[in-house]
Amino acid sequence: MAASAEMPYFIKPSRLLNAAEKRRAYQQATSAIFAVLGDEPSEQVKMVTVNCLLKTYLPYFYWVGFYLVRNTNQLVIGPYQGTLGCLYIDFGRGVCGKAAATGEIQLVADTHALDQGSEHIACDPNSASEIVLPVYGKNGELLGVFDVDATEKNAFDEIDAEELDKLLKRLFA
Numbered sequence: 444m445a446a447s448a449e450m451p452y453f454i455k456p457s458r459l460l461n462a463a464e465k466r467r468a469y470q471q472a473t474s475a476i477f478a479v480l481g482d483e484p485s486e487q488v489k490m491v492t493v494n495c496l497l498k499t500y501l502p503y504f505y506w507v508g509f510y511l512v513r514n515t516n517q518l519v520i521g522p523y524q525g526t527l528g529c530l531y532i533d534f535g536r537g538v539c540g541k542a543a544a545t546g547e548i549q550l551v552a553d554t555h556a557l558d559q560g561s562e563h564i565a566c567d568p569n570s571a572s573e574i575v576l577p578v579y580g581k582n583g584e585l586l587g588v589f590d591v592d593a594t595e596k597n598a599f600d601e602i603d604a605e606e607l608d609k610l611l612k613r614l615f616a
């Protein structure tokens with residue numbers, strides 16, 4: 444099924460926040476996440492909760508989800524919220540594959556400026572900017588990546604990188 448630009452009834456376009464609004468939204472989302480999870484051990488439960496509450500408090504989060512490491516050099520779709528995400532991504536391919544291969548956070552101001560199919564995989568043509576972070580487990584192993592898309596360019600910046608990295612490390616490392 445080809446990706447469609449038509450948004451299903453349950454999905455809205457991104458609404459951008461300024462720096463102060465972002466900080467407050469992350470503070471509220473983080474408080475809610477840990478209020479819900481407590482000392483929950485299940486990674487799956489933590490992932491689905493993170494997706495739901497970040498999407499609730501951050502209105503520019505259009506597609507939110509995890510890709511999990513499979514067979515050491517491939518990512519497989521994990522828990523997510525949004526339109527249909529591609530199912531498998533080889534390390535090194537796309538923004539997610541680059542984050543997995545390099546272990547570095549990927550901040551993309553304009554996804555359409557990347558080479559489609561190699562530098563960027565367009566699961567949804569409405570994606571205009573993206574941030575992807577590697578997710579590490581308790582033993583330092585790569586569990587996968589956390590991927591967020593927005594329908595506006597330049598939606599993500601160093602605040603998102605810092606706040607998401609801190610949250611993911613607190614939850615999974």
Ligand code: SME
Nearest residue numbers: 528537538539563564566
């Ligand atoms: N855009 C990602 C693929 C995942 S979809 O956005 C959910 C990439 O280029 O790796």
